[in-house]
Amino acid sequence: xxxxxxxxxxxxxxxxxxxxxxxxxxxxxxxxxxxxxxxxxxxxxxxxxxxxxxxxxxxxxxxxxxxxxxxxxxxxxxxxxxxxxxxxxxxxxxx
Amino acid sequence: xxxxxxxxxxxxxxxxxxxxxxxxxxxxxxxxxxxxxxxxxxxxxxxxxxxxxxxxxxxxxxxxxxxxxxxxxxxxxxxxxxxxxxxxxxxxxxxxxxxxxxxxxxxxxxxxxxxxxxxxxxxxxxxxxxxxxxxxxxxxxxxxxxxxxxxxxxxxxxxxxxxxxxxxxxxxxxxxxxxxxxxxxxxxxxxxxxxxxxxxxxxxxxxxxxxxxxxxxxxxxxxxxxxxxxxxxxxxxxxxxxxxxxxxxxxxxxxxxxxxxxxxxxxxxxxxxxxxxxxxxxxxxxxxxxxxxxxxxxxxxxxxxxxxxxxxxxxxxxxxxxxxxxx
Numbered sequence: 212x213x214x215x216x217x218x219x220x221x222x223x224x225x226x227x228x229x230x231x232x233x234x235x236x237x238x239x240x241x242x243x244x245x246x247x248x249x250x251x252x253x254x255x256x257x258x259x260x261x262x263x264x265x266x267x268x269x270x271x272x273x274x275x276x277x278x279x280x281x282x283x284x285x286x287x288x289x290x291x292x293x294x295x296x297x298x299x300x301x302x303x304x305x306x
Numbered sequence: 307x308x309x310x311x312x313x314x315x316x317x318x319x320x321x322x323x324x325x326x327x328x329x330x331x332x333x334x335x336x337x338x339x340x341x342x343x344x345x346x347x348x349x350x351x352x353x354x355x356x357x358x359x360x361x362x363x364x365x366x367x368x369x370x371x372x373x374x375x376x377x378x379x380x381x382x383x384x385x386x387x388x389x390x391x392x393x394x395x396x397x398x399x400x401x402x403x404x405x406x407x408x409x410x411x412x413x414x415x416x417x418x419x420x421x422x423x424x425x426x427x428x429x430x431x432x433x434x435x436x437x438x439x440x441x442x443x444x445x446x447x448x449x450x451x452x453x454x455x456x457x458x459x460x461x462x463x464x465x466x467x468x469x470x471x472x473x474x475x476x477x478x479x480x481x482x483x484x485x486x487x488x489x490x491x492x493x494x495x496x497x498x499x500x501x502x503x504x505x506x507x508x509x510x511x512x513x514x515x516x517x518x519x520x521x522x523x524x525x526x527x528x529x530x531x532x533x534x535x536x537x538x539x540x541x542x543x544x545x546x547x548x549x550x551x552x553x554x555x556x557x558x559x560x561x562x563x564x565x566x567x568x569x570x571x572x573x574x575x576x577x578x579x580x581x582x583x584x585x586x587x588x589x590x591x592x593x594x595x596x597x598x599x600x601x602x603x604x605x606x607x608x609x610x611x612x613x614x615x616x617x618x619x620x621x622x623x624x625x626x627x628x629x630x631x632x633x
Contacts, residue, residue: 253475292631
């Protein structure tokens with residue numbers, strides 16, 4: 212089990228964190244609910260609840276791949292606002 | 307600008323070309339000229355001087371200058387899933403739904419299944435009427451651009467923002483999950499005769515009565531750290547079922563909330579963590595009633611007191627806000 216945490220707060224100063232490619236193992240841990248992270252953004256909390264629920268119902272490789280696509284698209288669209296959440300998931304690897 | 311204003315004051319601002327989000331009694335909204343505004347009916351507010359029920363003034367939110375353009379559109383029950391496709395690439399969408407309608411129910415039960423619904427900010431509220439007028443008058447929404455009213459459709463304002471600013475939707479929930487039984491259900495819905503308590507099937511009305519549960523406390527679910535309430539509307543002993551103000555969903559664990567002694571203090575504790583001036587906010591009529599918020603201030607969190615709050619989905623007994631952040 213991987214754990215991470217971020218403090219609640221506002222936007223992170225500094226360079227924009229980059230999203231790792233979809234092949235990064237943390238994506239699968241995220242959508243399968245194996246990554247225990249404290250998220251900051253409300254949208255992230257709702258989104259993660261939805262994808263982990265769907266992975267629990269259908270844990271097939273095809274579905275997990277679809278959910279990773281969905282997660283990547285979510286964080287891409289919210290890349291600037293979700294910096295703390297991206298850091299919470301990927302840590303130093305997103306810098 | 308977020309303030310309680312008279313009809314004359316709002317009309318003057320509309321004539322001057324201001325872009326407004328309005329909440330007020332139907333009789334007041336009907337006196338306004340056409341212009342750049344949308345609105346919904348409700349006579350309860352958290353104003354600058356605290357919680358108030360009034361038919362003399364309405365609540366006006368002036369769209370901030372960071373909004374570079376906007377579109378308005380009505381949505382019927384069948385059109386609601388299109389809302390995501392209509393959302394601006396960079397901005398936010400502000401939705402008002404009339405209470406007690408099929409569009410209200412359809413949104414609440416299905417919004418979480420809409421593809422990409424969490425990708426862009428969706429905020430709003432459920433229009434209502436004075437509590438003693440439920441069943442006598444109908445909640446309504448209005449598009450001020452056309453002067454068109456609706457009591458069976460939702461109205462949405464899709465706002466585009468300047469590039470360097472992003473909208474963030476958040477919630478302030480005075481409730482947290484208690485440590486009691488876990489309640490689950492088999493299907494999504496507002497009304498249940500049976501549910502599962504710690505995995506065992508029970509009659510829900512009997513369970514609530516036999517356990518002496520305070521129905522002013524919501525059921526609370528933990529959505530990856532976000533506490534989401536579902537409020538109990540009524541325990542119907544004649545039909546032997548329980549009705550809720552928002553749907554319960556399968557595969558979600560609910561627990562009864564811990565009691566809140568002082569709503570005002572509970573909200574105030576959370577406000578300090580937000581670190582931003584809210585552009586929009588709306589609070590729940592149940593907090594207003596159960597928390598005795600009349601005359602009580604909520605810091606900078608002024609706005610309508612509603613029959614349901616929208617932060618991507620339908621919420622109960624929660625304050626919803628939106629802030630603009632420089633990116």
